[in-house]
Amino acid sequence: LFLTFKKLIRLLDSAVGGEPFFSRLASGKIDDKTVVFAGDTGRVNVAMGRRGKTPSKFGCRQEVDFNFFQAHLWREMKGKSEHIAPAVVWREIQTFIKGHRKVADSREGFLSREDYMELVGMKMNWAVRGSRDDLYDLFLSYESCKKAINGFDRMDVAFDVLRRLQQHDYKGPPIHHLYVDEVQDLAQIEAVLMMRVLPNPQAIVFVGDTCQTVSSETDFRFKDLRSCVKEIFYPTSSPEVVKELWSLLVNYRSHDGIVQASNHIVSLLEELFPMTIDKLPPAMGQNAGPPPECLNFDELSRLLCELDSKRSSRSTCLLGANQL
Structure with a gap:
């Protein structure tokens, strides 16, 4: 079965116990009347003007991706600075504040300011290394704007499924093996989700190329993915238990x-x-x-x-x- 990650996580949403993130019809399909997904230009869940933002007549949930963030939310956010581009802010939020592997075991679905400052450290984008407090303030402003339009982003979905996995069983079709291509386009928390759905390190293969990271959502390194594997599958073992990367060096x-x-x-x-x-x-x-x-x-x-x-x-x- 070949699936995009977006389709996979929507299937997992319906297959994990508890209340699904997306409202479902009796058939199990997502109720399109309750959600507007990114890219659906015919239905935008927010109207922007000089006086601010007001929910549209649809009254349903709005998916926020980078394009929506830049077009509708960025200008409404408080505390934004001219020296920090919206793309940098968005990537910091999705990669670290909401996408870091430590978020999987948090209560809120994002890193605290203290954890963000401590865990990210030197991994942060060099251009904004001295602006971490400002970035976290922008994140809080983003969450406020997103809440005002009943919005959600892909990290919200991943965290919700992970949270329910801690309390309920996976009830979907048996998954024996996972082959994940273009893994560089995933956040750490999304990789953690797949490891917890299929808790067998011998049954998951991650393939990707950090030089082909074209997603506006995430910064990716295989070193971080190895840390995820170590913490999920071998929490009490030495780091050496996770084997080195197998590099495919011949370009065909x-x-x-x-x-x-x-x-x-x-x-x-x-x-x-x-x-x-x-x-x-x-x-x-x-x-x-x-x-x-x-x-x-x-x-x-x-x-x-x-x-x-x-x-x-x-x-x-x-x-x-x-x-x-």
Whole structure:
């Protein structure tokens, strides 16, 4: 069974005892009349104006993602600063304050100010390291704005399911194995949720690439995922019990000229931002190839001519498959 994480957590919501996070019909499906999910442009649960925000006529719950946060909530939040971008604030909230693995065992569903200051430490985004108090104040303002529109975010859903798992059993279909791809797009608390649904370290495989972290929600490192595995499955054992990462170093998609160029860029990230990326052995391409060239076209027509598949094989600068 192939599922996105969004679909998986909605299934888990209905399969764990207690009151589901989402209102359900008799069939078990989510009642669409009670919730507006992010991206549903036809139904927005909040109207913004100069006088503030008022719930819309729908009167249902509104999912908040980064786009909604930036478009509707950011300008209403108190204490925001010009030197902290909304994307940075959102990622700190989702990754650490509400997405840290320690949140799974909290009562409130988020880190206290003291825990945030202590646990995050040097892992925090270097650009806002001196603004942690301000960031936490912005988080409190965000929660207030979200509550005013009856909103929720993906960490609220994960925490609710985790909280119910502590009191009730999982009642859904048996899950024997989990293969989680693109794990770099998940927060720690979401990884913890999967480990507690399937409490067998031999039955879960996490695969991902920190260099492909494109989600606006989270910062990810495999070191943090290893800490989750250690705390969930081996809480009384030494750290060495969790094996090292198995790195897949051969790139089958690009030739070695491109791969070596990307290795140089990654090495700069490792040197300049050591706490934001996993340091892994350099990758290699399966096939040899020339190093990439920087093209400078002053006219769009010249660029289109180079990209023309019928002409590119005769071009002085080979593109794509013509390089192999």
